[in-house]
Amino acid sequence: MRPHVLASCATSLDGFLDDASDERLILSGPADLDRVDEERARADAILVGAGTVRADDPRLLVRSADRRAERVARGLPASPLRVVLTTRPVDPGARVLAGDAETVVLAGSPGEVLDELGRRGVVTLMVEGGAGVLRDFLTAGVVDELQLVHAPRLVGDGPRFTGGGPDGHLVETRTLDDDVLLRYRFGDPDDRHLAEACTLAGRCPPSATAFSVGCVVVAADGTVLGSGWSRRDDPLDHAEEGVLRRIGDDPRLRSATLYSSLEPCGRRGSRPHPCAELIVRAGIPRVVYAWSEPPEFVDAPSGAGQLAAAGIDTVQHARWEPLARRCALRAREQFEGL
Numbered sequence: 382m383r384p385h386v387l388a389s390c391a392t393s394l395d396g397f398l399d400d401a402s403d404e405r406l407i408l409s410g411p412a413d414l415d416r417v418d419e420e421r422a423r424a425d426a427i428l429v430g431a432g433t434v435r436a437d438d439p440r441l442l443v444r445s446a447d448r449r450a451e452r453v454a455r456g457l458p459a460s461p462l463r464v465v466l467t468t469r470p471v472d473p474g475a476r477v478l479a480g481d482a483e484t485v486v487l488a489g490s491p492g493e494v495l496d497e498l499g500r501r502g503v504v505t506l507m508v509e510g511g512a513g514v515l516r517d518f519l520t521a522g523v524v525d526e527l528q529l530v531h532a533p534r535l536v537g538d539g540p541r542f543t544g545g546g547p548d549g550h551l552v553e554t555r556t557l558d559d560d561v562l563l564r565y566r567f568g569d570p571d572d573r574h575l576a577e578a579c580t581l582a583g584r585c586p587p588s589a590t591a592f593s594v595g596c597v598v599v600a601a602d603g604t605v606l607g608s609g610w611s612r613r614d615d616p617l618d619h620a621e622e623g624v625l626r627r628i629g630d631d632p633r634l635r636s637a638t639l640y641s642s643l644e645p646c647g648r649r650g651s652r653p654h655p656c657a658e659l660i661v662r663a664g665i666p667r668v669v670y671a672w673s674e675p676p677e678f679v680d681a682p683s684g685a686g687q688l689a690a691a692g693i694d695t696v697q698h699a700r701w702e703p704l705a706r707r708c709a710l711r712a713r714e715q716f717e718g719l
């Protein structure tokens with residue numbers, strides 16, 4: 382299975398990824414660099430092209446000691462696998478070959494590279510550049526999420542990623558001091574919204590006893606009515622429950638699709654109404670989820686079975702199951718590692 386591909390880069394106001402000088406240019410500020418470090422810590426692998434290795438000589442390690450320790454406590458290496466794309470030998474003195482993370486050198490089309498990384502068990506890949514690699518991955522249509530940061534700099538000239546490719550859909554904007562993060566998703570609606578639900582699961586507060594789940598509810602015309610994650614507003618909240626409560630009684634629910642990283646629950650101990658019942662009551666006609674609730678948690682008719690019995694079009698989208706599983710368990714592992 383191919384990994385989820387997150388492409389990440391910073392550009393100047395005039396659209397450049399670097400200036401034209403030989404000096405390394407760091408475009409965004411400390412808050413954004415810390416955010417990038419957090420994304421790195423979540424990834425299984427980080428990929429760059431040889432041009433970036435030659436120009437910037439990056440280490441591609443997780444910088445924060447806390448994040449490194451957290452990964453180690455979860456049984457992972459302190460930093461993700463580093464992947465360099467090149468058709469030539471990498472300079473043996475390059476920093477990407479040093480430090481306490483493994484490095485693999487690959488060549489091939491973006492699709493072939495992703496297939497190879499999938500075979501190696503990579504579920505989440507972060508593509509950090511440079512211009513040529515970003516262009517190739519975007520043009521090939523294999524990028525699931527693009528995190529583009531606009532830094533308030535005018536550099537005048539330098540590399541940029543040009544080339545065609547599918548249109549993106551904006552899912553989030555965030556300001557980080559003087560920088561702005563724009564988060565885009567690519568792909569057909571089911572892929573985009575379900576992958577986003579799985580990613581949102583990564584924002585759940587840690588819990589030793591509950592899964593981390595993300596949920597997105599989308600109207601028939603594509604408008605996102607609400608999105609959220611487990612325990613966002615209340616420590617007992619399931620993701621679907623919290624999102625439906627925030628949306629309230631909206632007539633557009635009657636033709637909406639609910640996306641959830643985990644199969645909606647069919648029975649609960651902590652609350653009187655399981656999510657399947659809340660979805661039926663809201664009148665939502667379609668549910669798409671990535672991962673079936675593991676059997677040890679199910680001692681009643683499954684949530685999906687209840688939804689189907691109520692006439693709801695219920696689909697499991699197996700493409701995102703590894704991502705859902707990864708995000709669902711992350712918070713539990715974090716907690717156990719503390």
Ligand SMILES: NC(=O)c1ccc[n+]([C@@H]2O[C@H](COP(=O)([O-])OP(=O)(O)OC[C@H]3O[C@@H](n4cnc5c(N)ncnc54)[C@H](OP(=O)(O)O)[C@@H]3O)[C@@H](O)[C@H]2O)c1
Pocket residue numbers: 389390391392397398399406408429430431432433434436437466467468469487488489490491509510511512513514515517540
């Ligand atoms: N602002 C940002 O966020 C950011 C991030 C990263 C980099 N950058 C900037 O981007 C610039 C570098 O960009 P770039 O376009 O020169 O280089 P690049 O995209 O990093 O690397 C391109 C090189 O990667 C290799 N490559 C790419 N695809 C390959 C494939 N499928 N199979 C095998 N090899 C492949 C080729 O190297 P070989 O010729 O060795 O085969 C190619 O010349 C630098 O100025 C850097 O500062 C900016």
Ligand SMILES: [Zn+2]
Pocket residue numbers: 619620621622645646655656657
């Ligand atoms: Zn539930």
